[in-house]
Amino acid sequence: MELRSHCPINYTLEHFGDKWSFLILRDLMFKGKRHYNEFLEAGERVSTSVLGDRLKKLEEAGIITKREDTVKKSRILYSLTQKCIDLLPVLLEMIIWGGENDEGTEVPQEFMDQARSNKELLLKQIRDALAAQHLSGQQVDDTSR
Amino acid sequence: MELRSHCPINYTLEHFGDKWSFLILRDLMFKGKRHYNEFLEAGERVSTSVLGDRLKKLEEAGIITKREDTVKKSRILYSLTQKCIDLLPVLLEMIIWGGENDEGTEVPQEFMDQARSNKELLLKQIRDALAAQHLSGQQVDDTSR
DNA sequence: AGAATAACTTCGAAAAAGCAAGTTGAAAAT
DNA sequence: ATTTTCAACTTGCTTTTTCGAAGTTATTCT
Numbered sequence: 001m002e003l004r005s006h007c008p009i010n011y012t013l014e015h016f017g018d019k020w021s022f023l024i025l026r027d028l029m030f031k032g033k034r035h036y037n038e039f040l041e042a043g044e045r046v047s048t049s050v051l052g053d054r055l056k057k058l059e060e061a062g063i064i065t066k067r068e069d070t071v072k073k074s075r076i077l078y079s080l081t082q083k084c085i086d087l088l089p090v091l092l093e094m095i096i097w098g099g100e101n102d103e104g105t106e107v108p109q110e111f112m113d114q115a116r117s118n119k120e121l122l123l124k125q126i127r128d129a130l131a132a133q134h135l136s137g138q139q140v141d142d143t144s145r
Numbered sequence: 146m147e148l149r150s151h152c153p154i155n156y157t158l159e160h161f162g163d164k165w166s167f168l169i170l171r172d173l174m175f176k177g178k179r180h181y182n183e184f185l186e187a188g189e190r191v192s193t194s195v196l197g198d199r200l201k202k203l204e205e206a207g208i209i210t211k212r213e214d215t216v217k218k219s220r221i222l223y224s225l226t227q228k229c230i231d232l233l234p235v236l237l238e239m240i241i242w243g244g245e246n247d248e249g250t251e252v253p254q255e256f257m258d259q260a261r262s263n264k265e266l267l268l269k270q271i272r273d274a275l276a277a278q279h280l281s282g283q284q285v286d287d288t289s290r
Numbered sequence: 291a292g293a294a295t296a297a298c299t300t301c302g303a304a305a306a307a308g309c310a311a312g313t314t315g316a317a318a319a320t
Numbered sequence: 321a322t323t324t325t326c327a328a329c330t331t332g333c334t335t336t337t338t339c340g341a342a343g344t345t346a347t348t349c350t
Contacts, residue, residue, distance in 0.1 A: 004189040006251045008243025009171045009236060018338085019162050026154045036297050044149040047340045052298055074296060074347040087242055091154060093235040098153025101228060106151045164307085181328050192308045197329055219316040219327060 012090070015061055020046055020054050022091070025084065028064070029091060029130060034077050035069070063087075080134040088127055092119070157235070160206055165191055165199050167236070170229065173209070174236060174275060179222050180214070208232075225279040233272055237264070 004010055016022050027033035027042050039051055046054075055078065058064045063084045069075035096115050099107035114122050149155055161167050172178035172187050184196055191199075200223065203209045208229045214220035241260050244252035259267050 003247075006247060006249045007168075007171070007188060008240040008247060008250050008252050009167060010189060011243035011247040011250065012239040013164065013167055017162070017164050017167070019158060020338095022154060022158055022162070023152075026152070037295080040297095043152060044155060047338090048298070049300080049341095050339065053338090055298095072296090072348080076297070083246060086245065090235060090238040090242055093238050094157040095153045097232055097235055098156035100231065102148075102151060102153060102156040104151045105153050105156065107153050182326085185328095193329075194309085194331085195307060198307095200329095217317080217327090221328065 015063065016087075018054075020050055021058065022094070024051070024054055024058070025063075025080075025087065026091060028078065028080055028084075028134075029088065029126075034079070035075055036078075058084075080130060082131075082135065085127060085130050085134070088130070089123060092123060092126075160208065161232075163199075165195055166203065167239070169196070169199055169203070170208070170225075170232065171236065173223065173225055173229075173279075174233065174271075179224070180220055181223075225275060227276075227280065230272060230275050230279070233275070234268060237268060237271075 003014055016025070023044060023046070024039055027039055031042060033039055033042055036051070036055075039055075040046060040048060055064070055066070059066060062081055065079050065081060066076050067079070069077040092115065095107060096112070099105045099112050099115075148159055161170070168189060168191070169184055172184055176187060178184055178187055181196070181200070184200075185191065185193060200209070200211070204211060207226055210224050210226060211221050212224070214222040237260065240252060241257070244250045244257050244260075
């Protein structure tokens with residue numbers, strides 16, 4: 001990856017500064033999506049070629065990892081790396097700004113309140129949950145699907 | 146502006162999810178740039194057509210304002226709105242992630258230390274300074290240029 | 291065995307970005 | 321007073337990137 005500069009904001013943008021990367025990470029972090037077709041069907045409808053390309057780039061950059069799903073062999077399970085979990089504060093601040101400025105936001109009031117009153121605790125809770133689900137190597141058989 | 150969804154992350158991305166908007170805001174917030182040609186010359190070299198387009202869109206979205214420069218009448222002075230200053234935490238978190246993950250980062254160690262040890266204070270300092278420079282309507286005659 | 295599911299690829303079309311040159315109006319220089 | 325320069329755009333064209341529809345391959349379900 002060739003950088004336009006070593007400005008930290010530019011560095012972050014070179015990884016996620018397109019219309020889709022952050023949305024894929026949102027699906028992984030906040031919506032519990034772990035498989036290709038789940039990303040396709042969720043939210044804003046990425047096209048499959050763009051999704052494939054972004055997943056590849058995110059993996060190359062060490063933001064996510066892929067491996068065979070132990071529950072169903074033909075599927076690939078996508079996981080977050082620590083590097084990606086470190087990005088959580090950025091996503092959270094984006095949620096706060098969006099939640100405050102979009103009148104028709106879908107963010108629950110409760111979430112906004114928690115983010116305002118005790119951001120550190122909220123961050124820790126989400127971070128711990130993500131670490132348990134993504135870094136342990138274990139996998140829960142989600143029979144609700 | 147037509148939204149793909151009311152997800153707060155998507156909402157934020159619809160405003161700044163391109164390669165240049167955040168960089169222009171960075172120049173305004175962290176590098177003290179206030180004029181068109183300063184944006185052009187700083188950092189990663191936007192083309193003038195893209196810069197013109199982004200400034201227009203940011204103004205339409207209420208993120209920045211433009212007005213005649215009182216020091217030199219032929220210039221236009223760009224300022225941040227409160228809505229944009231509210232975005233500061235997002236930018237700061239991007240700086241932290243970029244500073245931590247880019248080996249060749251240009252972020253001073255001192256800044257990283259402060260961000261880690263007392264983020265709220267740092268935020269407040271920057272926020273107050275920005276409010277004084279951008280929201281007061283006053284303008285300092287910068288004779289260093 | 292046939293249909294459905296999952297994860298991609300490929301390729302043409304559309305959108306965005308980039309570049310060079312031109313425009314407008316104020317200010318500085320001659 | 322006229323010319324030159326500066327600042328902030330605007331326009332038109334080319335290149336690059338992104339997008340979307342359809343096709344491919346391998347696996348699993350019926």
